[in-house]
Amino acid sequence: MTHHTESVAPEGVSIDGKTIALLVTDGVELLELTEPLAAIRGAGGTPKIVSPKKSSLQAMKGDWEHADHFDVDHQLGTVSASDFDALVLPGGTLNADSLRIDEKAQEFVSGFFSESKPVAAICHGPWILTEVGQVSGRRMTSYAALRTDLSNAGAQWVDEEVVVDGGVVTSRTPKDLDAFNRVFLELVAARA
Incomplete structure (x- = not known):
C-alpha cells in the first residue's frame, strides 16, 4: 500500500x-507511522514494524477514524533491541496506552x-x-495531555517542536513530524 507523504529524509543524511x-x-x-516509515526509507534505512499483533494492525486518524491496515514485520517477543539500530515510538492514544502496559513491549523498549x-x-x-523508568531527569516533550504524567515521572517537560536529550528524541504532534524525523535520522546517522 503506497502513501503520499511530504516527509523526506534531510539533505545529505x-x-x-x-x-x-x-x-x-x-x-x-x-501520519506518525507513515511519515517516519517514508523518512527512514528516504534516508536509505530499513524500517520494520514490530507489534504485539501477529499479521496486521489498524491505524487511526485521531482516536476515532479508522485508517489503513499495516502488515507486521515482527511479532513482539520474536525480536530484541539487538536486532535494530534504533527505535521509533509513534503515538495514537489507543496504541500508546495499550503498549505501555504490555510487558513484552516494555522489555523491548528497555533493551x-x-x-x-x-x-x-x-x-x-x-x-x-514512564513505565520503563527512562523519563526521570530528561528534558522531553509530548502531546500536551501527557505533560503531567511525564512531569510526575521526573521529566522536565517543555512545549517545543522537538527535544533531544541524550539518545532520546521527543515531539508533540503530527505537525512536528518534519523536525522529528530530521533530528532522529541525524542522530541515527551520527552513530556510525
Whole structure:
C-alpha cells in the first residue's frame, strides 16, 4: 500500500544499512507511522514494524477514524533491541496506552536503553518511557495531555517542536513530524 507523504529524509543524511524498529499496535496515529516509515526509507534505512499483533494492525486518524491496515514485520517477543539500530515510538492514544502496559513491549523498549541506541517518541509515544523508568531527569516533550504524567515521572517537560536529550528524541504532534524525523535520522546517522 503506497502513501503520499511530504516527509523526506534531510539533505545529505544517510542511514544506509541501518534497520529501525517502529513499535506499534492497533490505534497508532496514521501520519506518525507513515511519515517516519517514508523518512527512514528516504534516508536509505530499513524500517520494520514490530507489534504485539501477529499479521496486521489498524491505524487511526485521531482516536476515532479508522485508517489503513499495516502488515507486521515482527511479532513482539520474536525480536530484541539487538536486532535494530534504533527505535521509533509513534503515538495514537489507543496504541500508546495499550503498549505501555504490555510487558513484552516494555522489555523491548528497555533493551534500546540497555544498548544505548537512539529512541524517538512522538505525541503519546513517550507514555511507555514512564513505565520503563527512562523519563526521570530528561528534558522531553509530548502531546500536551501527557505533560503531567511525564512531569510526575521526573521529566522536565517543555512545549517545543522537538527535544533531544541524550539518545532520546521527543515531539508533540503530527505537525512536528518534519523536525522529528530530521533530528532522529541525524542522530541515527551520527552513530556510525
